[in-house]
Amino acid sequence: xxxxxxIARFTVVTGHYGSGKTNLSINLALDLAAFYDEVMLVDLDVxxxxxxxxxxxxxxxxxxVRVISPTFAGTTLDTPSLSGAVSAAFDTExxxxxxxxxxxxxxxxxxxxxxEIASIDHEMLYVINHYRNLTAETAEAAALLAEIExxxxxxxxxVVNNSHLRDETTAQTxxxxxxxxxxxxxxxxxxxxxxxxxxxLAAELSGTxxxxxxxxxxxPITIHVRTxxxxxx
Amino acid sequence: MTEKVLMKGNEALAxxxxxxxxxxxxxxxxxxxxxxxxxxxKRMGKAGGVYLQAESEIAxxxxxxxxxxxxxxxxxxxxSPGISLKGxxxxxxxxxxxxxxxxxVQRGGxxxxxxxxxxxxxxxxxxxxxHGDFHLIVLAPSTVQEMTDYVFRAFDLADEYRMPVxxxxxxxLGQMMEPVVLPEPxxxxxxxxxxxxxxxxxxxxxxxxxxxxxxxxxxxxNIERFERYERIKAAxxxxxxxxxxxxxxxxxxxxxxxRIARSAVNKAREKGIKVGLIRPITLWPFPVNAIGAxxxxxxxxxxxxxxxxxxxxxxxxxxxxxxxVEFFGRAGGIIPTPVETLxxxxxxxxxxxxGAR
Numbered sequence: 001x002x003x004x005x006x007i008a009r010f011t012v013v014t015g016h017y018g019s020g021k022t023n024l025s026i027n028l029a030l031d032l033a034a035f036y037d038e039v040m041l042v043d044l045d046v047x048x049x050x051x052x053x054x055x056x057x058x059x060x061x062x063x064x065v066r067v068i069s070p071t072f073a074g075t076t077l078d079t080p081s082l083s084g085a086v087s088a089a090f091d092t093e094x095x096x097x098x099x100x101x102x103x104x105x106x107x108x109x110x111x112x113x114x115x116e117i118a119s120i121d122h123e124m125l126y127v128i129n130h131y132r133n134l135t136a137e138t139a140e141a142a143a144l145l146a147e148i149e150x151x152x153x154x155x156x157x158x159v160v161n162n163s164h165l166r167d168e169t170t171a172q173t174x175x176x177x178x179x180x181x182x183x184x185x186x187x188x189x190x191x192x193x194x195x196x197x198x199x200x201l202a203a204e205l206s207g208t209x210x211x212x213x214x215x216x217x218x219x220p221i222t223i224h225v226r227t228x229x230x231x232x233x
Numbered sequence: 234m235t236e237k238v239l240m241k242g243n244e245a246l247a248x249x250x251x252x253x254x255x256x257x258x259x260x261x262x263x264x265x266x267x268x269x270x271x272x273x274x275k276r277m278g279k280a281g282g283v284y285l286q287a288e289s290e291i292a293x294x295x296x297x298x299x300x301x302x303x304x305x306x307x308x309x310x311x312x313s314p315g316i317s318l319k320g321x322x323x324x325x326x327x328x329x330x331x332x333x334x335x336x337x338v339q340r341g342g343x344x345x346x347x348x349x350x351x352x353x354x355x356x357x358x359x360x361x362x363x364h365g366d367f368h369l370i371v372l373a374p375s376t377v378q379e380m381t382d383y384v385f386r387a388f389d390l391a392d393e394y395r396m397p398v399x400x401x402x403x404x405x406l407g408q409m410m411e412p413v414v415l416p417e418p419x420x421x422x423x424x425x426x427x428x429x430x431x432x433x434x435x436x437x438x439x440x441x442x443x444x445x446x447x448x449x450x451x452x453x454x455n456i457e458r459f460e461r462y463e464r465i466k467a468a469x470x471x472x473x474x475x476x477x478x479x480x481x482x483x484x485x486x487x488x489x490x491x492r493i494a495r496s497a498v499n500k501a502r503e504k505g506i507k508v509g510l511i512r513p514i515t516l517w518p519f520p521v522n523a524i525g526a527x528x529x530x531x532x533x534x535x536x537x538x539x540x541x542x543x544x545x546x547x548x549x550x551x552x553x554x555x556x557x558v559e560f561f562g563r564a565g566g567i568i569p570t571p572v573e574t575l576x577x578x579x580x581x582x583x584x585x586x587x588g589a590r
Contacts, residue, residue, distance in 0.1 A: 017268070018241050018410045049264050049348050050408040131412065133238040133248070134275075165237055165412040227409055228568045229492040 001207030002194035002219040004031035008123035010096045012110065013160075014148050015127030016135045017102030020162040022053050023225040024127060024196065025099035026060065030222075033064040038094025042068045042086055045101035046109050051225055053099045059224075082109060090116050100152070103144065110152035117154060125193060126156040128184055130163040130177035138183045145188060158193035159185040167230070171204035171213055178215065194219040237412040242377045242402065243268035245413055246336055247276065249384035250308050252418040255334070256282030257300035257307040259293040264348045265404035266312045266338035290315040294322030294335070301331040302441040304428025306388050310336035312404070313354050314345060316362070323397055324363025328443025330458070332391030334384065335369070335399045338407035341566035349566025350404035352488055355543035358401045359517045366455050368462055370398040370469065371516040373487040377411035383514075385416050392423045394465055401516060403539065405489040405568060465518055472520035473512040474527075476502065480509030482581050483527045485548050486537040487513045490562075490569060494537045497574035506582045516544070524551035531556060533581050537574055538562040 007028060013021045022045070029041040041060060043053035053060075054069040061067070068085045089096045090113075098117075100110045110117075117124075126148070128141045135141045149155055163177030174197055185192040194217040197205045207218040240248070247269045250258070258277055260270035270286065277284035283300075287293035293309045300307035311319060316337045326333055337358065341351040358371045370390050372383040380402060387398040429439045445451035476498060477483055486494035491512040501508045511527055513520050528534065533556055536545040545560040552558050561577035563569045 018239065048408070050350075050404065129239060131237065131239045133240045133244060136238060165239055166410060168237070168412050227405070227492070229496040229571060 002217040004028065004219070005035055007032065008121060009036070010117070010120050010122040012098040012100060012117065012122060012124040012154070013127060014100045014107055014110070014124060014152070014156065015102065015162075016129070016132055016141075016144055017048070017106070019102070019127040019129045019132055019135070020164065020196070021102070021127050022051060022099055023223060024160065024162055024221065025053060025097050026056055026224045027221040029060065029065045029095075029097045030063055032095040032097065036095040038092050039065045040068055040089050040092060040094065040096045041065050042089050042096065042098045043070060044082070044086075044098055044109050045106060046070050046082065047101040047106045056224060082112060086113065090120070104147035104151035107148040107152040110154065114153035123158060123193075124154055124156045125158055125160045126188070126190070127160045127162045128181065130161075130180040131165050131173070138180060138187055141184045142187045156188070156190060158191050159188060160193055161195040164196070164198070169198055169201070171201050174201065174205060174215060175213065193217065196221045198223060237414055239410050240377055240413050241268055241408065241410050242380050243338065243407040244272045245377045245381045246310065246384050246400065246402070246407075247272040248415060249381040250334065250388070251276060251280045251282070252416050253306065253385045253388040254419045254422045255306040255308050255388060256280065257297070257305050258282065258284050259287050259296040259300075259307070259309050261287055261290045261293050261311065261315060263312045263315045265340055265350070265407050266310050266336065268407070269310045269336065269338070290318035291322060294319040294326075297333045297335075298322055298326050298329070298331060301326065301333045302329070302429050304425040304430055306332075306392075306422065308334040308336065310338065312338045312340045313342050313351070316354060316357065320363035322363075323369070324365050324367065325443050326397045327363070327367035327369070328365060328454075329441050330395040331397065331441065332388075332395055333397045334387045334391060335397055336384075337399060337401050339401065339403040341564065347566040348404065350406075350489060350568060351539050351564070351566055352403055352490060353540035353543065353564065354401065355516065355538070355540060358399050359519070359547070362399070367458065368396075368517050370394065370396065370465065370518070371401050372398065373401050373514060373516050374406060375488050375491045375512060377406070377409065378413045380406060381413050381415060390469070392425070394461060395427075396461075401488065403489050404566075469515055470518050470520040470522055471514035472523040473514060474523065475510040475512070477509035477511060477527055480507050480527075480530070481532045481585060482506065482508040482535060482578060483531040484508060484510045484535045484537055484578065485513065485524065485544070486510065487516060487544065490537050490539050493569050493571055493574055496571035497578060500571060500575045501578045501582075504579075506578060508578055508582075513544070519547045519551065521551040524548055525553075528552040528555045532585050534558045535577060535581055536560050537569060537577070539568060540564055
């Protein structure tokens with residue numbers, strides 16, 4: 001099993017639009033809250049109007065995670081601007097997760113902080129999803145990272161396999177993606193840091209070597225990013 | 234087995250258009266549909282087509298007019314304020330009997346409004362997209378798969394009836410991700426003997442035009458067009474029914490609000506309330522047959538919309554006073570929650586019980 005304690009204090013999450021960066025960032029921030037007095041989740045997505053970390057500010061605050069949002073996030077004002085509050089992320093002794101916008105376009109905003117981030121011990125995760133249109137093949141997924149790195153002036157340090165088909169994800173969906181994930185990481189010359197598995201599949205998939213449904217470095221995650229009709233409770 | 238891929242609604246609209254043989258896309262960025270144009274910018278060139286960011290929405294729709302007049306499958310997309318700008322060009326296309334596909338990923342209005350999802354362009358889509366007597370065929374998807382399938386179908390409908398077809402989506406559908414199976418690309422497209430492609434001295438001129446200075450001629454074009462509309466009303470009404478057969482209360486909702494309504498219907502059924510859902514797929518032609526049949530069986534109807542009450546007028550026309558028609562909606566970019574929609578159903582259920590005593 002992957003131990004979230006192993007994740008760097010300062011972690012940047014990048015990837016394709018819709019690869020699951022926000023949901024992963026929320027999970028990482030909530031898990032880091034168990035080890036650090038202060039945890040900040042920086043919503044750096046100045047591209048995407050919906051389904052973003054800022055939408056979960058109150059839930060995260062209740063659980064000890066402070067969200068730093070673009071100035072106008074959630075106001076429906078269509079203005080891509082970064083908040084001065086982001087600088088707090090470089091002053092804290094606590095943990096920081098940067099949730100970056102999709103593709104090279106979204107990663108451009110990260111470039112603003114490239115020097116600061118490069119000077120700290122950090123991880124930059126590249127999130128991939130074998131079922132995501134246009135980055136479903138190893139070569140496509142690898143090519144996109146080059147565009148992201150060029151836009152943000154930072155290098156990824158590891159790959160995260162977040163392959164899923166939303167609520168249609170089965171154990172088979174995850175297992176079928178492992179080859180793609182290993183190949184992509186190998187092609188990029190980066191470690192495959194972990195593979196996410198939805199909590200509801202934890203019984204069918206195992207982090208124990210040799211067990212049926214073995215997933216190396218499995219990281220069980222909760223699905224927070226949902227449509228309004230999925231939140232029927 | 235065809236493999237499923239995860240796509241954003243806006244991307245699915247674009248990919249399905251390319252697979253339907255659309256090779257001309259003219260757009261202009263506006264939230265929350267911009268990913269559609271961005272996807273086209275990346276992919277259309279590789280498909281051998283033309284992607285062009287026009288200088289305005291007005292220019293984009295007139296480019297669609299031109300490409301369509303030349304017999305090509307063409308599309309434009311925008312969100313609410315941008316569709317208002319396209320209204321004139323859409324009217325010209327209707328007047329010239331030109332096929333074409335127009336995507337509206339709606340956001341809250343009026344005016345600049347906001348960037349959150351809405352269904353407040355229902356009247357605009359079904360009644361008055363532009364000036365003059367005309368209709369569009371209007372399709373309302375509720376899933377990313379349907380966004381794919383309806384765009385694919387929209388091009389065929391547009392060519393078959395020689396008229397513009399609108400996909401009326403909303404920001405939630407455009408922005409959300411769902412697994413989809415993409416259709417196999419079309420290899421054969423219908424012949425268009427009316428297209429202005431050059432007569433080469435071999436046939437009379439084809440003319441694509443919406444200007445008629447003799448009123449009798451102009452009236453004739455209107456009458457012919459409305460006879461066509463009657464055939465469409467008879468042949469193309471579509472609606473999905475869910476748990477309607479034994480329902481005392483029938484909820485009518487389209488697009489994203491139908492997903493909310495379905496959730497609320499399931500919750501109400503768990504509480505023993507006999508409620509069902511009709512989801513209009515074609516907003517024009519409106520599925521009056523399905524709604525009318527429901528009005529013969531049910532005791533009350535509730536429409537749920539992301540606006541101040543628009544489709545409810547079509548539902549009332551179809552029901553024609555047989556049973557009460559109530560409305561519940563949220564506006565301004567707010568999506569009704571399943572809980573408050575359930576409460577609206579429960580209020581009606583309580584009033585029905587009260588009436589029986």
